[in-house]
Amino acid sequence: METIVTETTWFAACRVEDVVENGGVCVKYENQQIALFYFTRRNEWYATQNECPHRKQMALSRGLLGSTDDDLKVACPFHKKTFSIRTGECLSGDECSLETFPVKVENGIVYIQVPLNN
């Protein structure tokens, strides 16, 4: 087995109060758009790519959050395709998936971990 090590960095995305409760906002990182979700009910944070892979629309941060069984999901506003915000897996039976990013909160600032572009 070959292990691939990707270098990552934490970047400060915004303050906690900038993010809508139980919803998402879109964060700009270099030329990327990242959807940041604040699951206030559970006090959990998640980040995924903002683009819905189904129709390539920059829209997931405007989607509805929810749960199914034990998984947490977001539904794209365009055609209601749902994705796990933990794993990025498509829950509507399609072959596509989302890139996900770790999130942490320190002193009221929300940080997202992204791969470093060398």
Add this chain to the structure above:
Amino acid sequence: MKQNNIILIGNGMVGYKFCEKMISKSHNFNITVFGEESRRAYDRVHLSEFFNGKSSEDLSLCTKQWYSDSGIELYLNDPIVRIDRNNKIVYSAKGKQLTYDYLIIATGSAPFVPSIPGIDKDGVFVYRTIDDLKKIHTYASSAKKGTVIGGGLLGLEAAKALIDLELEEAHVVEFAPRLMPRQIDDQASGILQTQLKNLGLQIFLNKETIQIEGEDRIQSLQFRDGSNLKTEMLIISAGIRPRDKLAKDCGLEVGSRGGVIVNEYMQTSDSAVFAIGECALFDDSIYGLVAPGYEMADVVVNKLIGNPKTFKGFDMSTKLKLIGVDVASFGDPFIAEPYSRTIVFENKLRGIYKRMNISNDGKHLLGGILIGDASAYNLLLQTVTNKILLPPNPEDLIIEATEKKSSGIGVTNLPDDALICSCEGVTKGTICSAVTDLKCESVDAIKKCTKAGTGCGGCVPMLKDLMLHTMKLNGKYVRNVVCEHFDLSRQELYDLIKIHKLDNYNDVLDNLGKGDGCEICKPLVSSLLASIWNDMILKKGNDTSQDSNDRYLANIQRGGSYSVVPRIPGGEVTPDKLIVIGNVAKKYGLYTKITGGQRIDMFGAHMNDLPFIWEELIAAGFESGHAYGKGLRTVKSCVGSTWCRFGLHDSVSFAIQIEERYKGLRAPHKYKSAVSGCIRECAEAQSKDFGIIATEKGWNLYVCGNGGSKPQHAQLLASDIDSETCIRYIDRFLMFYIKTADPLTRTATWLNKMEGGIDYLRNVILNDSLNMAKQWEDEMNQFVQSYACEWKAAIEDPQIRKRFNHFVNAPEEKDPSVKFEEMRGQKKVANWSTVTV
């Protein structure tokens, strides 16, 4: 452990299915795929959708990463050119040499092109690959008349493509005396021809093309009977020929009319080499459909992992929509006296033809044909394949199907091995056990777990029936509950929210539901809260539970921009206000269009601009038009007695009064209204959820009509009533609808499901049979008094305004992925429907 090498030649649908099935069963093989085309495997069944805006990416069967994630080596654009069976080596066009343990030939078929003189002229095409379609697409822009040779299944698909490409004339030329000669009989062909003619296709039968005329480009076709046909482009669809050259060259046995000969394990004359799909010849037959190809792939997978499974031929029944006309043929469509007795039903007025071939003893269905209405197809096919005993009056199976769904045979009567999804080969038993054992209690869950319904989708209604039936058998009380988070119906939720005085989504979920909600219950609860309390819908706590359009108070459009629709009550607007709309649209670069509801829609607004646009509109006296909400859209009006010489009453003033009264009231679905000033009905009130028509003595009130995909006329609720009574009745009608309708149910469907129908509704509204009229009128009056424009509230609240920034960490920047192109002097969305490769 040594891994065996599988080399797969051909990357079509069947080849892909082989890979998918193989990796799900075993990881003991290295799979290498060689494809001739430059694209990953794509869906050829829905190829024509390419002309309706699907890109080749949309048609792809899998993602780019799928092959590498699955450990499959894929070489595109690199066909195999030679097979050395002695040394088990294949050679590719680009010079690759690979050894195999097992070789699978899935080279498919090629269009048969007859050797007509002139066939090589410009403008002659075949219809097989995305590249073919792209060439047709390009050439069609310089042609006005197009023709297809071949009136079979694929030929008619190609003819539809010509219509979609907006050619002025589209023709089909067929050698046989009827269309689809392999699937349907003469009488069926007659009905189909009439239907297709109505849609703009010219059909020529009994025509043999002997010459293609023209200089370099095709100009006309010359037929054997002396006639000719002018045409500027031609698509050849005269059948397929299996691509067996590779097999033939390396000495494998092939049939006299083509096709690699295989046994019941899909093995060729060399036991290490298999052939599957349209290149394989089994029992003297080529199977030119995708479902038998998938079955062949499954047989090979089973053989390689040591399971005994054989190919037993395949039912070639088909059902499709040809240019909007249902066409189906099942079992043996042609068998006739003295081997069977037939029942034929024909309705030329509605373009319907149905034929059932029944065994001489009357017990079994042997096959048949359906044109114009194929709703009974699934059950008839199951009746044939499972040899189900026919009811005493078998004609009911085809005659009743159009009128009502019930027939003598239901899904419940099918045996467990009945094939429900023929694309993926899933039986009734598998589906029922997924429901019982794996707790798949939604159609999506069944699709995911069994793959049934993921191919053509034709069996999805049966999946739902089977699921509900199985759940009932298991003793589950099947109710119309909202979703997994609320074990309640919409009506129960409505009452409980009211009783417990809950006013935000989280409280409703904590008190009445479980889990964290979802995209089904959030908008539903939000709509109930709006109907019951009439709070500003973006009040904190309710903002993120609104459906996307409600959350941003605008309709999201292709590409991620939004549309803006100010209310123009009754369609009446002053010149000054028109100028404001024009100026705003110009300033923010918006596309403008007059809507069907007599107002103006402005498209292409960046989310960031929405509050600024509305600030200007509100300053000029406009209000939200609620085009984004499930609520009142417009009240359309004719000009009425103020100007019209026929008008009986002032329909515009009444329309404005009604639109002002109900604006902003949320309901289970959108609703529309109209007021006509006389019986000429210029406002089309009878197609609305509630419509009002002036009479000599007052107004007639019609309810529960709608346009859309299933148009339905509104029905007369009350006649010759005065304005005040009319409004009281509408108050009661709307409150009753809001309180009792299922989610996302329009008034027409609500009435259709109501026991007792319009008579019952009339009793409730006019005679107050439920003793609710007073309460409903009071609630409506309260609602009307508390109305406030949502957009006005939104722009005045900095917390809400902040939510219209696209980037949380770059509030000034707009979404750079939103792009536009120009069309007819305005803008349109770029890159959704255009071809991207």
